[in-house]
Amino acid sequence: MITDPARMAPMPVHNNTDDPLWRKLWNEYEPVITALRRIPLVTDVEISGGEFGITAELTDGSYLWISSAESLPVDSGALKGFQVRRGHHDTPTIDELVYDSTEGGERSEHANNFVPLVQAVTAFVTExxxxxxxxxLVSVRLDAVTLQHKTLTKTLQGPFDDRLAAVKEYGHWTHQLKETGWRCIHEQGGVDWPLTVWVLNGEVATVHLALIGQATA
Structure with missing residues (x-):
């Protein structure tokens, strides 16, 4: 699934996103959710069953359940620390305590501070x-200025999830420009992020590789 260039997991897709309670919880805990999405974990708010929590999907089919001493309060101001557990819908034997800053928890000194929580989750999923x-995701882009001083931006090819394939296509398009009479007046970036500037009859064109987003492997 494609995400934005800010290295963030995609939003959840379901009918609850229009539910006022879901939106309230999402907004209340947005700093935690955004930090988890930047790991990047697909993160959601669970409101069914009368218990409120944040879920984060893991690649093996398990998930993290982020709550407090009990259910997450709708008002984050009433929060009493965080607790993070790993579970699995199909394998109940998977039940691990990942982080606990509630009263009496191993990290209780951090209380409602979500930064140590995110650090602990990052370390856990990385290990x-x-x-x-x-x-x-990379595309071959053209930015040009015409004789009428109008700007033109065009995606020539892509997106590619293989940068080497994008570089090869970039070479194809720059060769086409040269064959049709365009003259290269500037070149930079080598084979990593190549960019060239071309001129023909008073028109100027820049061909380059552009990072347009990301996909999960």
Whole structure:
């Protein structure tokens, strides 16, 4: 699934996203949710069954359940620390305590501070290889200025999830420009992120690779 260039997991897709309670909880705990999505974990708010919590999907089919001493309060101001457990819908024997800053918990000194929570989750999923890997999506782009001083931006090819394939296509398009009379006046980026500037009869064109987003592997 494609995400934005900010290295963030996609939004959940279901009917609850229009539910006022779901939106209230999402907004109340947005700093935690956004930090988890940047790991990047697909993160959601659970409102069914009368218990409120944040879920984060892991690559092996298990998930993290982020709550408090009990259910997450609708008002984050009433929060009494965080507790994070790993569970699995189909394998009830998977039940691990990942983080606990509630009263009496191992990290109780952090209380409602979500930064140590995110650090603990990041370390946990990294050590277990439970977070999805992100792949850059790259396109070959053309930016030009015409004789009428109008700007033109066009995607020539892509997106590619293989940068080497994008570089090869970039080479194809720059060869086409040269064959049709365009003259290269500037080149940079080598084979990593190549960019060239071309001129023909007073028109100027830049051909380059552009990072347009990311996909989960």
């Amino acid at each position: 277990r290889s439970l977070a999805p890997r992100l792949i850059d």
